[in-house]
Amino acid sequence: xxxxxxxxxxxxxxxxxxxxxxxxxxxxxxxxxxxxxxxxxxxxxxxxxxxxxxxxxxxxxxxxxxxx
Numbered sequence: 001x002x003x004x005x006x007x008x009x010x011x012x013x014x015x016x017x018x019x020x021x022x023x024x025x026x027x028x029x030x031x032x033x034x035x036x037x038x039x040x041x042x043x044x045x046x047x048x049x050x051x052x053x054x055x056x057x058x059x060x061x062x063x064x065x066x067x068x
Contacts, residue, residue: 023053023056023057024053027052027053027056028049028050028052028053029049030052031048031049031051031052031053032045032046032048032049032052034048034052035047035048035049035052036048
């Protein structure tokens with residue numbers, strides 16, 4: 001048994017949960033629906049939903065970096 005045992009506490013705020021719901025669930029559903037209407041293929045629509053969500057998150061991150 002190691003001598004240095006770490007005890008970690010992760011704090012999850014209400015803002016983190018709301019951000020997850022807004023970005024991952026709502027935006028993912030919207031991009032999936034749009035991709036499904038465009039491609040008429042579940043696999044391509046799933047990839048489009050994932051790419052749309054990840055692209056939006058990186059766009060927001062890039063905007064915050066450029067604003068500094």
